[in-house]
Amino acid sequence: DAGVTQSPTHLIKTRGQQVTLRCSPKSGHDTVSWYQQALGQGPQFIFQYYEEEERQRGNFPDRFSGHQFPNYSSELNVNALLLGDSALYLCASSSPTSGGETQYFGPGTRLLVL
Amino acid sequence: AQSVAQPEDQVNVAEGNPLTVKCTYSVSGNPYLFWYVQYPNRGLQFLLKYITGDNLVKGSYGFEAEFNKSQTSFHLKKPSALVSDSALYFCAVRWPYNTDKLIFGTGTRLQVFP
Numbered sequence: 001d002a003g004v005t006q007s008p009t010h011l012i013k014t015r016g017q018q019v020t021l022r023c024s025p026k027s028g029h030d031t032v033s034w035y036q037q038a039l040g041q042g043p044q045f046i047f048q049y050y051e052e053e054e055r056q057r058g059n060f061p062d063r064f065s066g067h068q069f070p071n072y073s074s075e076l077n078v079n080a081l082l083l084g085d086s087a088l089y090l091c092a093s094s095s096p097t098s099g100g101e102t103q104y105f106g107p108g109t110r111l112l113v114l
Numbered sequence: 115a116q117s118v119a120q121p122e123d124q125v126n127v128a129e130g131n132p133l134t135v136k137c138t139y140s141v142s143g144n145p146y147l148f149w150y151v152q153y154p155n156r157g158l159q160f161l162l163k164y165i166t167g168d169n170l171v172k173g174s175y176g177f178e179a180e181f182n183k184s185q186t187s188f189h190l191k192k193p194s195a196l197v198s199d200s201a202l203y204f205c206a207v208r209w210p211y212n213t214d215k216l217i218f219g220t221g222t223r224l225q226v227f228p
Contacts, residue, residue, distance in 0.1 A: 004157075033215065042118075042204055042218030043158070056215055090157055096214050101146055101165060103216060105158040 002027060004093050004106035012112045013081050021076040021109045025093030031055075032074040033103060034066060037088040049074050050097075078111075086113045116142055118207050120219035127195045128227050135190040135222045137205030147188040148206040148216065149179055158204065164188060175199070195226045 005024045013019050025032050031050045035043035045058035049068035068074045072093075078085055088110050092103035117140045127133045139145060146165050150158040162173025164181045172178045179190045188205060202223050206216040 006157075031214070035216075040220075042206075042220050043216070045215040045217070048214055056213060058215060092158075092216075094214070101208070101210075102148070102160055102163060103214075104160060105150070107157040110155075 004091055004104055006089075006091050006106040006109050008109060009107065010110045010112075012114065014114050015081055015083060017081050017113075018077065018079045019081060019111060021078075021089050021091075021111075022073065023076070023091030023093075023106060024073045025091075026104050029093035029095045029100070029104070030072050031094045031096055032068060032072065033092045033094070034074070034076045035090040035092065035105075036060070037090055037108070039087070043090055046076070081113045083113050086111060116140055116207070116209060116217055118205055118217050118219040120203075120205055120222045122222050123220075124223045124225060126225045126227065129197050130194050133192050133195045133199070133224065133226070135203050135205075135224060136187070137189060137219060138185070138187045139205075139207045140186070142209060144210075146208040146210055147179075147181060148208070149173065149177070149188075149190050150204045150206060152202040152204065152221075154201075161190070161203075195224075197226045197228055200224055200226045 007022045033048040034046040037043040047057040052068045063079045065077045088108045090108045091106045094103045119138045148163045149161040169181045204221050205219040
């Protein structure tokens with residue numbers, strides 16, 4: 001049973017560029033959440049997708065957007081990259097509508113903005 | 115505001131000794147409580163959770179946690195530490211009222227010495 005997978009593992013971009021990160025949820029999970037973990041900090045909630053719609057959003061600007069596909073996989077897009085966007089981006093999957101309160105995390109994508 | 119506090123940046127313990135990693139949260143209803151562990155350059159691994167019921171919950175790798183509602187705490191414990199337990203530990207809280215997002219503490223680095 002495959003866990004949560006993310007791609008790519010590492011990414012280097014320059015300021016002003018755009019980036020797309022990808023996530024495949026754990027088998028049987030229909031909900032995907034994205035978190036940003038800056039160096040030395042705990043993860044911060046960006047948003048959550050369920051049934052291909054953004055269900056909840058954290059305190060992140062509109063430069064951060066996402067998408068969920070019919071197979072429950074998800075993308076995180078960040079436009080107009082800033083140096084401060086450098087972080088580990090974590091995807092988590094769950095199935096809360098089935099009583100699954102636990103979010104299971106992928107290995108993350110480490111983004112470096114130069 | 116809802117928040118989670120991990121008052122110790124680092125905990126040092128000798129192998130074979132018991133360990134405790136502390137977590138407290140701000141008061142607001144009956145939250146769900148989680149512990150995750152993060153190894154270097156890895157994502158978060160789920161250890162255990164408290165939803166309801168017995169205040170002492172057992173999780174993976176011999177870890178357990180005690181929920182104390184009066185002290186709003188959820189401390190992680192292990193009777194006998196292993197060197198391989200050395201990692202970064204995060205406490206997380208979810209308020210199950212119209213939200214699925216996890217709020218994380220800043221993390222505690224556990225160092226187990228041989």
